[in-house]
Amino acid sequence: MLAMMGASVACASPTAFAQQQRTWRVGFLALPLRPQPLEPTRFGAFVRGMRELGYVEGKNLSIEWRFAGGEAGRLAGLAAELVKMPVDVIVASGTPVINAAQKATTTIPIVMPTSNDPVGSGFVASLARPGGNTTGLSNLSPDTSPKAVELLLSVAPKASRVAVLVNPRNSSNAAIAISLQVVMQGVGRVGFPVEASRAEDIDSAFSRMKEQNADAAVVAPDAMFVEQRQRIADLATNSRLPSLFSFREHVEAGGLMSYGQHLADSYRRSATYVDKIFKGAKPGELPIEQSTKLELVVNLKSARILGITVPPMLLATADEVIE
Numbered sequence: 024m025l026a027m028m029g030a031s032v033a034c035a036s037p038t039a040f041a042q043q044q045r046t047w048r049v050g051f052l053a054l055p056l057r058p059q060p061l062e063p064t065r066f067g068a069f070v071r072g073m074r075e076l077g078y079v080e081g082k083n084l085s086i087e088w089r090f091a092g093g094e095a096g097r098l099a100g101l102a103a104e105l106v107k108m109p110v111d112v113i114v115a116s117g118t119p120v121i122n123a124a125q126k127a128t129t130t131i132p133i134v135m136p137t138s139n140d141p142v143g144s145g146f147v148a149s150l151a152r153p154g155g156n157t158t159g160l161s162n163l164s165p166d167t168s169p170k171a172v173e174l175l176l177s178v179a180p181k182a183s184r185v186a187v188l189v190n191p192r193n194s195s196n197a198a199i200a201i202s203l204q205v206v207m208q209g210v211g212r213v214g215f216p217v218e219a220s221r222a223e224d225i226d227s228a229f230s231r232m233k234e235q236n237a238d239a240a241v242v243a244p245d246a247m248f249v250e251q252r253q254r255i256a257d258l259a260t261n262s263r264l265p266s267l268f269s270f271r272e273h274v275e276a277g278g279l280m281s282y283g284q285h286l287a288d289s290y291r292r293s294a295t296y297v298d299k300i301f302k303g304a305k306p307g308e309l310p311i312e313q314s315t316k317l318e319l320v321v322n323l324k325s326a327r328i329l330g331i332t333v334p335p336m337l338l339a340t341a342d343e344v345i346e
Contacts, residue, residue: 053117098120150310191218
């Protein structure tokens, strides 16, 4: 028996043994300031996802965090730092962040926790076979526009001119705006885009909405808009504009209503891609996962401030109602 055990150990795969013993290094690249504390945020959700799969920081996992402090111009340098280290995988979310990571490396795998339109943005060749070194999850697409318009008009039925806040630096926002405009035209409303490419542009964007007689607004999904959610929620309230957002973070900050992907859940699920890559999978052969569950979140406090009565049927179908 001892001889057999010895033979078994001797025949064990050196590669498998090395994988069990090694410490994997993940480079995490993000646009905003580093939140404090990190654990309860969407970024912390990635750490929790890795932990669920058996990866523990300080034991078999090291995460190199790089936050750009809201300055998109810093992303290229931070991505280059991670490549130089080097790291085993780069986790990058949001159009400017993914762009920076892809320009920095064509060999280190890149995992996207979220991407509005990875094919249209040129990040991957197709959802089924991404090709290259990038894979991950896709969140919203223009296909949600009919439901978004339906939800907005259910709380603001008299709205005739709807502004769509977009970031012109986000390649997916243009397609989303066009889709929303087409749907609005089909129900006798006018939709028009209002641009804000930097945080300091947001105030003037809301001023332009008022100048153009907007009586409601939709905020396109964008990393910078998520980081500026408090400012946007306050401006929407002060401008008396019923507004629809893509992510619950906006509603938690005081926005009226959101319909879209749960960001923290996507970050947690992105850990499964990192795990597969650690185990030998090629990112170009891992299909892009699309959101199968979209959540509706309503802020009743904001509705009362705006003088809006939310239909009972909408509240009954909401995933969460913030009182």
